[in-house]
Amino acid sequence: MPQTSAVDPTHRLVPSPAGRIHLVEQGDGPLVLLLHGFPESWYAWRHQLPALAAAGYRAVAVDVRGYGRSSRPAAVDAYRMLELVADNVAVVEALGERSAVVVGHDWGATIAATSALVRPEVFRAVGLLSVPYTPPGGPRPSEVFARMGGEEEFYVSYFQRPGRAEAEIEPDVRGWLAGFYAALSAGTSPEADPHFVTRGGRLRDRFPAGRLPLWLSEADLDVFAGEFERTGMTGALNRYRNMDRDWQDLAAFAGAPVTQPSLFLGGSLDASLTWLADAIEAYPTTLPGLLGSHILDGCGHFAQQERPDETNRLLIDWLRALDR
Numbered sequence: 001m002p003q004t005s006a007v008d009p010t011h012r013l014v015p016s017p018a019g020r021i022h023l024v025e026q027g028d029g030p031l032v033l034l035l036h037g038f039p040e041s042w043y044a045w046r047h048q049l050p051a052l053a054a055a056g057y058r059a060v061a062v063d064v065r066g067y068g069r070s071s072r073p074a075a076v077d078a079y080r081m082l083e084l085v086a087d088n089v090a091v092v093e094a095l096g097e098r099s100a101v102v103v104g105h106d107w108g109a110t111i112a113a114t115s116a117l118v119r120p121e122v123f124r125a126v127g128l129l130s131v132p133y134t135p136p137g138g139p140r141p142s143e144v145f146a147r148m149g150g151e152e153e154f155y156v157s158y159f160q161r162p163g164r165a166e167a168e169i170e171p172d173v174r175g176w177l178a179g180f181y182a183a184l185s186a187g188t189s190p191e192a193d194p195h196f197v198t199r200g201g202r203l204r205d206r207f208p209a210g211r212l213p214l215w216l217s218e219a220d221l222d223v224f225a226g227e228f229e230r231t232g233m234t235g236a237l238n239r240y241r242n243m244d245r246d247w248q249d250l251a252a253f254a255g256a257p258v259t260q261p262s263l264f265l266g267g268s269l270d271a272s273l274t275w276l277a278d279a280i281e282a283y284p285t286t287l288p289g290l291l292g293s294h295i296l297d298g299c300g301h302f303a304q305q306e307r308p309d310e311t312n313r314l315l316i317d318w319l320r321a322l323d324r
Contacts, residue, residue: 005056008026011023014095016094022068023071024049024145025054026050027058028058029056029317030100031060031097033060034059034108035062035064035104036061036067036108037106039236041068042068043224044105044305045061048312049061051315058095061096064111065084067231077265079251081242081245082249085115085240086298088115092122099121101123104127104128104129105129105304112126113126113133117253124322127315128263130272131133132269132277132280133258133264133286134276136247140247141156141244149197152197154195155203160240162237174225179208182212183207183208184301186269187300258286261289263314265292265311265314266295267306268296268297270301280293290316
């Protein structure tokens with residue numbers, strides 16, 4: 001199979017249970033699979049692909065099922081976690097590999113951790129950005145999120161009903177994405193928590209207007225928005241609509257640790273680290289193979305884009321430590 005050079009990213013479509021997965025690969029060496037979060041695409045890893053390739057790795061960033069040029073099944077339950085794990089296994093096999101290191105950001109972190117948990121023979125190490133590992137189990141997720149809002153509605157609950165969030169986002173995808181990215185980034189986040197919706201209101205009502213975060217250029221925004229303007233938002237939002245199904249599907253793994261070598265990296269200004277502070281404290285039990293946990297001071301939610309140089313250094317140092 002022909003390999004890419006460190007200077008040439010290559011776009012490919014490979015078969016998967018979804019139908020097809022679009023990926024971008026760069027470099028030769030041990031495979032590192034990169035999984036993006038919401039609402040992004042493979043392009044979220046644009047700074048990591050060349051850096052990992054130059055360091056001697058085969059870096060592969062995918063469009064997760066429902067995003068970009070990957071397949072978008074119509075059924076809501078086609079986006080349950082075990083289906084996404086199966087896609088990741090199919091990508092590794094399609095690339096002619098037997099195993100990979102998997103690294104994810106945001107939802108991609110949860111998908112990466114679950115892939116390592118469920119298929120440890122395929123995913124030999126796992127890196128988590130911005131969202132800590134929380135083992136399966138506990139109360140039903142929909143009940144937890146319903147309690148979080150109080151007089152307001154937590155964004156995960158807001159996303160549950162098909163068509164509701166789409167009606168807010170799709171008339172102005174570019175403007176909505178610009179506001180969402182700014183709301184969760186250092187330097188542009190608003191005073192009022194943007195993760196909550198006033199009853200009868202919209203999520204974007206708390207987004208900052210007219211300001212892009214420093215990490216996002218107009219051209220970068222064009223790339224992200226162009227994909228969602230073409231595909232719509234339903235495939236991306238359907239991930240949120242399967243959390244109770246995941247809770248049932250993964251019941252056999254309730255409380256289970258991820259034992260492979262692992263890495264965590266997050267921003268000090270990221271609300272996820274506040275909500276999930278207990279998950280980070282539990283790492284000695286839940287991530288016994290943890291080789292490094294790093295909080296980037298003054299960084300928001302989009303760690304690998306807000307602080308690409310630091311992220312690249314920490315990732316590469318960790319990857320090299322795996323093979324010592």
